[in-house]
Amino acid sequence: MQEVVQKPRQSWAGLFNISFGFFGIQIGFALQNANMSRVFQSLGSAIDDLPALWVAAPLTGLLVQPIIGHLSDRTWLGRLGRRRPYFLLGAVLAALSLFLMPLSEVLIMAAILLWVLDASLNISMEPFRAFVGDMLRKDQHTAGYAVQTAFIGAGAVMGSIIPEIMTWMGVANVAPDGGIPDSVRYAFWIGGTALFLAVLWTVLTTEEYGPEQMAGFGEEQEGAGLEQPVRALASKGYLNCGVWIVAGAIVAVGVSAFSLEKEVYLLAVLLAAYGVLSAVAISMAKQGNTTGMLTSIVGDFSGMPAIMKKLAVVQFFSWSALFIMWINTTPVVTQYVYGSTDTASAAYNEGAxxxxxxxxxxxxxxxxxxxxxxxxxxxxxxxxxxxxFGLLCGALGYASFFFIRDPQMLLISEIGIGIAWASILAMPYAILASSLPQAKLGVYMGLFNVFIVVPQLLVATVMGSIMIMFFPGDPIWTMVFAAGTLVIAALAMTRVDVPGEEA
Known part of the structure; x- marks a missing residue:
């Protein structure tokens, strides 16, 4: 029997190299989040059509991440390794999308490029989560995901301020023809270059452990126990599939009955689609097909380890709060702190x-x-x-928006939110990487991110209808909702028993 040895301990330089590519990826996400509505409106989109155009982002992540996770668990391309081929492919496609996006002359071109950009960013991003677990020993997982989170924060700041830096440098912030201004064009081109170079740095400065090395570390390897969830899937009936389909139908009927936003239909389609795909996967598993992608992904999703199921609940409520904040902070600050809802007023734009x-x-x-x-x-x-602790800091930060009317004091609120954001990005993944079978780390990380996407879809579709129904014209209550969901997330976290830690 081969002697089991520990992975080498990574230095701070090693931790830096492993996660530096995420800095570039986050620049891409930040440019997308901050500027795509501006690009769409510059190309003639009405403001009411923006949610439909933005549906690309969560839907693409929902589809791409489990697939890429599944594939990356089963990939080995010689010296390029297992995860790095996907880093590189995604970076090339994302950089090309960022270069082409500001050259769009029609709305449909920009919408298609958003789909390509988001898919490309997800192709690069998803394997990075598993990459940290691959490269680090368990006692370094917290440090590894902390460094990754630091790069996420730094990349988000950089990507958000590039257009403003361009403006400070004298680049035109308004296009004479009403199209996409040069400040945005240059920002996308700079961001595309930074993204590619950052990912390339990680690809060139890290070398993945080969299958034999991973076996020597005692890590579960490809083929070891991978079929167990699929075999379990073969023993399942079709009742749960029908429940998912019926749930989708109920949501669809509810959209019409309660005059909800039309984007809620997407949620209905996703629920019904999962029911149908589950039925197909169960049928395939019963016929002995245990190697197909669909049966593997559905089997792994339905057979998630207990700790992952509990963390999924925490993740669902955590990200619900984040999306509420991202959508509603501008109307809350402009209306309650700066006293204006007129988008053409100086006060509103100062608040924005x-x-x-x-x-x-x-x-x-x-x-x-x-x-x-x-x-x-x-x-x-x-x-x-x-x-x-981090989640409760965020809850206090959100709740403070209900009372603070001094814009400078809101910076204190953001300290609590920043601690929560760091914890949400680091702690669940550090716990999972130390608790999941290594051979399935990619697909499980991809499936775990479903609980990021679903809250986004719910908030984007249902929250607006709730506010119109109960709090019309009072967006401040969204921050109360956000605080409450983080408290629920913190309570759910008390049910998570981390191996090796006292309850």
Missing amino acids: NWVGWLFATYNGVAAIAALTLLPFLAKKVGKAKTHI
């Missing part, structure tokens, strides 16, 4: 600009907290209690 600085603040705080506070707390009290 201040929101950019608030977002930069929480991302900056997250980068610092990820490298300092979180590793310290995790070592002292464990990952689970650290995450509970």
Whole structure:
């Protein structure tokens, strides 16, 4: 029997190299999040049509991440390795999309490029989560995901301010013909270059452990136990499939009955589609097909380890709060702090600009907290209690919006939100990487991110209808909802038992 040895301990330089590519990926996401509505409107989109155009982002992530995770678990391309081929492919496609996006002359071209860009960013991003688990020993997982989170925060800040830097440098911020201004064009081109170079740095400076090395580390390898969830799938009946389909039908009927936003139909389609795909996967498993992608992904989803199911609940409520914040901070700050709902007024635009600085603040705080506070707390009290602390900090930050009317004081609110953001990006993944079978780390990380996408779809579709029904014209209540969902997430986290930590 081969002697089991530990993975080598990575230095800080090694941790830097492993996650630096995420800095570039996050620049791409930040440019997308901050500027795509501006691009769409510049090309003639009505504001009411923006949600439909933005559906590309969550839907693409929902489809791409489990598939890429499944494939990357089963890939080995010689010296290029298992995860790095996907980093590189996604970076090339994302960089091309960022270069082409500001050259769009018609709305349909920009919409298609958004789909390509988001798919490409997800192709690169998903394997990075598993890559940290691949490369690091368990006692370094917290530090590894903390460094990755720091790069996420730094990349978000950089991507958000590139257009403003261009404006400060004298680049035109308004296009004479009403199209996409040069400040946005140059920002996308700079961001595309930075994204590609950052990912290339990780590809060139890291070397993945080969299958034989991983076996020597005692890690479960490809083929070892991979068919167990599929065999379990073969024993299942079709009742749950019917429940998913009926749930989709009920949601579809509810859209019409309660005059909900039309985007809610997407949720109905996704529920019914999962029911249909589950039925197909069960049928294939019963026929002995245990190697197909569909049966593997559905089997792994239905057979998730218990700790992953509990963390999924935490993730669902955590990301619900984040999406509420991203959508509603601007109307809340402009209306309640700056006293204006008129988008053409100086007060409104001053408030909207201040929101950019608030977002930069929480991302900056997250980068610092990820490298300092979180590793310290995790070592002292464990990952689970650290995450509970982070979520409650975020809840206090959101709740404070209900009382604060001084824009400068909102910076204090963002400190709590930044700590929560850092914890949400680091702690669940550090817990999972230490608790899941290595051979399925990619697909499980991809499936775990479903619980990021579903809250986004719910918030984007249902939250608007709730506010119109109960709090018309009062967006401040969205922050109360956000605070409440983080409290629920913290309570759900108390049910998560991390191996090796006291309850």
